[in-house]
Amino acid sequence: MQEALLRIKxxxxxxxGVYAVNGVSLDLNHGGICGLVGPNGSGKTTxxxxxxxxxxxxxxxxxxxxxxxxxxxPHQIYDLGVVHAFQLPRLxxxxxxxxxxxxxxxxxxxxxLFNSLFRRRRWQEQEQGLVQEAQNILELVELDQLAFSxxxxxxxxxxxxxxxxxxxMAKPTLLLLDEPAAGINPVLGRRMFxxxxxxxxxxxxxxxxxHRLEILFEFASWVYVMxxxxxxxxGEPQTIIDDPTFYTIYLGEE
Amino acid sequence: xxFIGIFGIVALSLNLEFGFAGLANFGKxxxxxxxxxxxxxxxxIGVPFYLCLIAGALVSAIFGLVIxxxxxxxxxxxxxxxILAFGEILRLIVKSEDWLAGGDWGVTVSxxxxxxxASHRVDALINIGLVxxxxxxxxxxxxxxxxxxYGRAMRAIREDEIAAEALxxxxxxxxxxxxxxxxxxxxxxxxxxxxxxxxxxxGMFMPMITFTVWIMVLLGGPANNxxxxxxxxxxxxxxxxxxxxxxxxxxPIDPNDLQYILFGALIILILLYRPQxxxxxxxxxxxxxxxxxxxxxxxxxxxx
Numbered sequence: 144m145q146e147a148l149l150r151i152k153x154x155x156x157x158x159x160g161v162y163a164v165n166g167v168s169l170d171l172n173h174g175g176i177c178g179l180v181g182p183n184g185s186g187k188t189t190x191x192x193x194x195x196x197x198x199x200x201x202x203x204x205x206x207x208x209x210x211x212x213x214x215x216x217p218h219q220i221y222d223l224g225v226v227h228a229f230q231l232p233r234l235x236x237x238x239x240x241x242x243x244x245x246x247x248x249x250x251x252x253x254x255x256l257f258n259s260l261f262r263r264r265r266w267q268e269q270e271q272g273l274v275q276e277a278q279n280i281l282e283l284v285e286l287d288q289l290a291f292s293x294x295x296x297x298x299x300x301x302x303x304x305x306x307x308x309x310x311x312m313a314k315p316t317l318l319l320l321d322e323p324a325a326g327i328n329p330v331l332g333r334r335m336f337x338x339x340x341x342x343x344x345x346x347x348x349x350x351x352x353x354h355r356l357e358i359l360f361e362f363a364s365w366v367y368v369m370x371x372x373x374x375x376x377x378g379e380p381q382t383i384i385d386d387p388t389f390y391t392i393y394l395g396e397e
Numbered sequence: 398x399x400f401i402g403i404f405g406i407v408a409l410s411l412n413l414e415f416g417f418a419g420l421a422n423f424g425k426x427x428x429x430x431x432x433x434x435x436x437x438x439x440x441x442i443g444v445p446f447y448l449c450l451i452a453g454a455l456v457s458a459i460f461g462l463v464i465x466x467x468x469x470x471x472x473x474x475x476x477x478x479x480i481l482a483f484g485e486i487l488r489l490i491v492k493s494e495d496w497l498a499g500g501d502w503g504v505t506v507s508x509x510x511x512x513x514x515a516s517h518r519v520d521a522l523i524n525i526g527l528v529x530x531x532x533x534x535x536x537x538x539x540x541x542x543x544x545x546x547y548g549r550a551m552r553a554i555r556e557d558e559i560a561a562e563a564l565x566x567x568x569x570x571x572x573x574x575x576x577x578x579x580x581x582x583x584x585x586x587x588x589x590x591x592x593x594x595x596x597x598x599x600g601m602f603m604p605m606i607t608f609t610v611w612i613m614v615l616l617g618g619p620a621n622n623x624x625x626x627x628x629x630x631x632x633x634x635x636x637x638x639x640x641x642x643x644x645x646x647x648x649p650i651d652p653n654d655l656q657y658i659l660f661g662a663l664i665i666l667i668l669l670y671r672p673q674x675x676x677x678x679x680x681x682x683x684x685x686x687x688x689x690x691x692x693x694x695x696x697x698x699x700x701x
Contacts, residue, residue: 195563221565233560235553241689242681246553247564251546254566256574259547260538266546267683274689291690313565 146209148173148348149194149225149317154203155372156186156193163189165372166203171317176339176349178359178380181369182393187352188230190369191319195227196220207317222249224316228323230352232306236295240286240305243294244277245270247312277312283338284308285331300327307335311342320351324358336362360384368392399521399593400637402528403586405629406535407606408613409622410582413539416619416678417548418575419555421473424464424480425610427487428457428580430602432587434491437504437597450531450588457584458577465573484604492599505596528589535582539622542578544682551575552620552681605657609636612660615667618674627675635659 147170156164164186171177179187192198194205196217205212212220226247235243251273252258253266281287284304289297297305307323323339324332336358343349353359360366360380368376368383370392376383383389407429414420432453439449464483471479542548551571553561558568591597609632617628639656667674 197559197563216567217562218565218567221563227563229560229563233557233563235556235560237556237678238549238552239680241686242549242552245546245686246549246561246566249565253546254550256542256547256578259545260541263541263545270546270683270686271688274686278689309564 147171147206148208149350150206151190151194152204152206154190154193154200154205156189156198156200162372164193164200167369167372167374168203169367169374169377171348171350173316174343174346174348175365176343176351176363178363178366179350179352179369180354180356180359180366180383180393185369186372187369188321191227191321191350191352194220194319195225221313224249224313225319226310226313226315226317227319228306228310228321230321230325232302234294234297234302234305234309237293239291240281240294240297241274241277241290243305244281244309244312245273247309248273248277249313280308280311284335300331303327304331304335311347315347317348317350320349320353322352322354324353324355332358399524399528401630401633402525402532403589403593404610404613404633405532405626406528406586406589407583407610408617408625408629409532409535409539410579410586411610411614412619412622412625413542413582414575414579415614416621416625417543417551417555418572419473419558420572420575421477422480422576422579423477423607423611424482424484425583426602426604426606427480427484428461428583429587429590429606430484430487430491431457431460431580432584433591433597433602434504434587435584436588436591437506440506440592441504446592449592450585453584453588454581455584457587458581461577461580462573464580465576469569469572469576481604481607484602484607488599488602506591506594524593528593531585531589535585536622536626538578538582543620543622543679546683549681608660612664612667615664615674618676618678620678621674621676622679624674624676624679 149171151167151169154164154167155162167186167190179190181187189198193200196212196215196219200213207220207223207225210223212223212225215223235246238246251266252262252269258266278287278290281290284307286297286301286304286308289301294302294305303323303326307320310318310320323335327335332355339349340362351359351363360383363380366378366380366383367374368389375392376386376389378386407425411422411425414422435453435456436449439452440446444452464480467479469476542551550561550566553564554566554568554571562568590601594601613628613632614625615628616631617626618624636656639659
């Protein structure tokens with residue numbers, strides 16, 4: 144059996160007395176789109192933050208490519224290829240849209256103090272390539288016309304798109320998306336998921352929290368349902384839809 | 398002229414820390430003082446002036462690094478208070494420890510380059526040359542940093558450090574480096590100050606210096622190196638101008654206090670009406686980026 148890309152083993156995280164995540168275990172494979180759904184406050188975002196190193200798990204282990212990443216700093220986890228787009232976009236408002244993209248590129252030569260002063264030739268070429276890549280991705284999310292505007296001038300939906308585009312810019316192995324389609328018009332939301340599927344065929348794995356189930360279930364190949372900090376149902380989208388407990392948990396129907 | 402150059406360097410260093418990296422360094426004068434005293438003490442034992450300057454920069458940078466270790470865990474406002482206190486403590490130490498640097502009496506410094514029999518005018522020209530040579534070096538360094546992916550990462554950290562960290566930027570490393578580099582520049586400026594005035598006294602390093610430098614940065618425009626130089630020039634001219642003007646007027650209050658009052662009013666006015674300073678934040682200029690921007694401009698022109 145192939146080793147899982149991301150393996151979460153019995154991870155718990157509590158704030159005060161509240162268990163936000165309570166003994167979650169799951170495996171994620173290379174490539175493909177995996178969904179994570181559940182009612183508000185069920186611990187989805189906390190689980191993401193724990194994977195990213197923004198919170199340290201109280202219990203359990205997280206392995207990425209067979210390597211334990213529990214005690215790594217967020218920027219180290221990022222360098223390994225685990226990238227995240229925030230639920231509420233956290234853009235660098237006074238920087239241009241394009242600069243926002245470029246900050247995210249991994250393995251830049253020129254973001255070290257020494258190189259920025261003394262080895263300028265070396266990263267200037269790289270920069271040209273990155274600008275091209277960034278513009279290609281911006282085109283996908285229809286932000287290419289705004290590349291040189293400050294990110295602070297974007298509308299809510301555009302910010303969301305830029306947040307996702309910035310995640311793609313890092314060429315991640317695993318991209319965690321927190322409600323990427325929220326606040327985006329339905330047509331563009333669908334198209335974004337189609338683009339994500341293209342990326343997943345090229346080897347990027349996606350782990351997506353989304354409340355727009357009709358879109359998520361169409362594109363995801365596997366779904367985890369969380370409730371009260373625990374994984375309660377696992378399966379292909381069809382299995383989930385057929386499961387009566389899913390309705391009680393998520394839609395509150397009897 | 399000389400003061401504009403010296404404070405231009407300090408203002409640039411604060412711009413690096415505050416304008417680009419978002420660190421509120423309210424203890425600028427401490428690193429200025431370290432540079433000045435290092436210069437003075439070394440030149441007393443006969444070390445040549447350029448080595449004194451470099452040593453001043455190094456010692457300042459080391460202090461900058463040491464300060465950054467505890468300080469960077471603090472939030473912006475607490476960081477400001479901590480560094481402010483550090484500056485005052487340092488000044489009081491050199492003031493009261495006579496064995497270290499003459500206490501209240503300070504240390505006299507011989508001029509860096511003295512030509513036998515040179516007039517005052519020639520001396521002044523040599524000083525201007527030396528100061529502006531250092532200013533150009535510092536300006537180039539800050540300018541190169543600002544227009545590189547490194548500078549972009551620093552600006553990103555200033556805007557949202559959690560997001561920057563989540564995008565792979567080690568924020569403590571960047572902040573520590575900014576503080577180190579900024580302190581080194583302030584150290585050089587301190588050395589130049591000491592050698593220009595031929596002495597160092599504890600009274601020369603009051604917290605007011607820090608605030609004057611802050612006005613320069615805020616007035617000129619944070620994250621714009623040209624703006625900050627402009628700010629430094631304007632504030633120094635104002636400072637000298639009022640110093641000269643007070644000899645010609647009789648005022649009901651102490652003219653020095655009036656100067657502080659005017660400075661205070663100036664800060665309030667800038668922050669209220671032009672928080673971005675006289676010049677706006679400079680955009681990042683990198684070859685690849687500029688090409689793309691120009692291409693975009695060309696397309697737009699065709700379209701219209």
